[in-house]
Amino acid sequence: MSSSVLYGILGLLACQAAAQADVITDDSYFYGDSPPFYPSPNATVSSNWAAAYEKARAFVGQLTLEEKVNLTGGVRQSENGCSGSIAAIPRVNFPGLCLSDAGNGIRSVDYATSWASGWSVGASFNRELAHKRAVGIASEFRKKGSNIALGPVVGPLGRVAENGRNWEGFSNDPYLCGALAYETVQGSQSVGVITSVKHFVAYEQETYRNPVGNVSSVSSNLDDKTMHELYLWPFQDAVHAGTGNIMCSYNQINGSWACQNSWAMNNLLKTELGFQGFVVSDWGGQHSGVASANAGLDMVMPTGSTYWGDNLTLAVTNGSVTAARVDDMATRIIAAWYQMGQDSSDYPAPGSGIPYDVSAPHEKVIGWDKSYKDIVYQGALEGHVLVKNANNALPLQSPQLISLYGYSAKTPDSFYVGNGEWNEGDYSLGENATYTAANSVEEGTGIAVNGTIISGGGSGANMPMYISSPFEALTARAQEDYTGLYWDFESTDPEVDPTSDACIVDVNAFASEGWDRPNLHDDYTDSIILNVAAKCANTIVVFQNAGARLVDTFIDHPNVTALIFAHVPGQDSGKALVSLLYGDENFSGKMPYSIPKNESDYAGLDAPSLPEGEFAYFPQSNFSEGVYIDYRAFDAKNITPRYEFGFGLSYTTFAFSGLNVALNGSVSTASYPTGQIVEGGQEDLWDVVATVTASITNTGSVKGAEVAQLYVGIPGGPVKQLRGFEKPVLEVNGTASLTFPLTRRDLSSWDTVAQKWELQQGSYPLYVGSSSRDLPLTGTLTIS
Ligand code: NOJ
Secondary structure: OOHHHHHHHHHHHHOHHHHHOOOHHHOOOOOOOOOOOOOOOOOOOOHHHHHHHHHHHHHHHOOOHHHHHHHHEOOOOOOOOOOEEEOOEHHHOEOOEEEEOOOOOOOOOOOOOOOOOHHHHHHHOOHHHHHHHHHHHHHHHHHOOOOEEOOOEOOOOOOOOOOOOHHHOOOOOHHHHHHHHHHHHHHHHHOOOEEEEEEEOOOOOOOOOOOEOOEOOOEEEOOHHHHHHHHOHHHHHHHHOOOOEEEEOOOEEOOEEHHHOHHHHHHHHHHHOOOOOEEEEOOOOOOOOHHHHHHOOOEEOOOOOOOOOHHHHHHHHOOOOOHHHHHHHHHHHHHHHHHOOOOOOOOOOOOOOOOOOOOOOOOOOOOOOHHHHHHHHHHHHHOOEEEEEHHHOOOOOOOOEEEEEOOOOOOOOOOOHHHOOOOEOOEOOOOOOOOOOOOOOOOOOOOOOOOOOOOOEOOOOOOOOOOOOHHHHHHHHHHHHOOEEEEEOOOOOOOOOOOOOEEEEEEEEOOEOOEOOOOOOOHHHHHHHHHHHOOOOOEEEEEEEOOOOOOOOOOOOOOEEEEEEOOOOHHHHHHHHHHHHOOOOOOOOOOOOOEOOOHHHHOOOOOOOOOOHHHOOOOEEEOOOOOOOHHHHHHHOOOOOOEOOOOOEOOOOEEEEEEEEEEOOOOOOOOOOOOOEEOOEEHHHHOEEEEEEEEEEEOOOOOEEOOEEEEEOOOOOOOOEEEEEEOOEEOOOOEEEEEEEEEHHHHOEEEOOOOEEEOOOEEEEEEEEOEOOEOOEEEEEEEO
């Protein structure tokens, strides 16, 4: 009997009682413990990948053991600026591989675009936009000679509000995150670029993500149900979309490092989800040789030489790792390469457009393309969310004088791609807004930074062709209309001409990989807002925000008439903002996370876990809240947020009508799926069990797009969970019909005993509307 089968039986006995009720932490069998799952499964080969595997097997069959091992480990080189490289094997005409950051556009390279970041795409709730953006981003990777784009990010999911990387991903709702990840994978891979969906899994804080001194990486401790219903969910969508690569994360999962966790890689990913591609380690995330190989890791970055390389060859010769395991690593890597058509002679050579040093002479390789222009702009636009608009402050009505304040309105003083990223040193506001992250692994700059932000910092940062800052875009508009524009970006208590028609305060909330934010609002920024509001009756606040930003210190001030979360808009930031301010464009973005009133409303989910007590050397992060993060938690605890998940205003109004639900008679409603495993899990998880329909009408006076949202109450789970969204564009009086297909997975909960998704018999409340708390249509789906 294999250890996994034995463990499965023990687990079954141990958690039978727990399974009776849908109580999250009761399947403690998994909690804080990571069951072994061996051996590492060879790729089972889905029909979609059959041709690629046939070629890959033939290819790998010609290689020596050393050549196979070389495919599994990064090499350090100075020929190009790829984030990671696999060496060529000239003997068999294999050109090698270039892996490059990241999910929001190619990083640290000239002739590339600064796209709106993941969070803005999340706020757009727009699948088509996500797809087109991914095609554009990936086209730049391809032209630059990158084989693997290190993104999209679906972990962190956003459990901890202060996490420095939440902006890289789409949303802390797994359904929204998964739907947009699906489009991103499909869009990127349609142009032949392999996506590295990251970071697998439960990577929810930067603090202690890596060992520091004697202190180990944080362990994310979570139960099996929470794993499936929350953190694994978007990865499942990405695998279903056919991703060729997944990156394992820095953290430990239930006490075992993610990149040597057999339960996560061998079981969840390669068995349950039928993943066809290969797993790469996050850079430096490998902590063992034999253990990581046998647990399912296939490629290590940035170098194979620490634990693999010659050591892996030796491990095969002495029997610690089977030859079949190394064959499977190499075959998975080469299969992904064939699957995306990267063996084609027109695929640019690895790293050919990515100079090692942009300040040294190099060939000009253009990644950007004018045909992406509208998508770049649309990404910025739809990421803006209008959350307050009192006295019809917006859109601006032929203003004669605008006063502009705040450090985020202006372009940073300098930008040079060779600096690599927006990071410490690019900005400095002085001690009022800087902090030293004493509890963080790395020290970082303040949460508000001097100059407008177009992306967050770290490996997810991208490079602008130009920056349309709010100040420049507003100046251009003033010139066109012949409007007055005064500004002061330096003072915290600026002079205000009281006859100003509007005072715009543009500020930010910065975040970066490497450190978690020290808090969710800062006094420095609040004081600028309050000082302007004290002197100006029409104060419009704009945040470029790479993290949740609390607003209760100023939002009820009667002179604060409007508030916009611009999120992380990329290079078209100012142009998008100004079009929205003037009503040339309508707002259509929605909050992809909630903004509570106070830090305390998060119940501890606003700060990273630290080493403590008996775990002084082994920081533990207990996900004891289960699936109850963000709106699931606020609903469960009856906490009214300031701005709920899914909320966002428009210049028009919409009315919903006619909810209908129909069961699909031809699809089984048996308790468990019976289908074979395809990419993403059992095939019938994607059967459409029921379809909800409704209508929406634009009842206002201007054209607009509305994100119609469907929430479902799955018995025993959160009172409601997002399970559908559509975004029709409607002319005045225009009506659209809404169709929300509900798959078996959408309606199921994870059964920890059966180790399957269970479709329960019973009543499922349904809600349709314009936010998670504005749901005018209700109905019930009955499964019997
Ligand atoms: C570490 C980051 O966590 C990951 O997202 C990135 O892709 C790699 N470094 C490579 O830069």
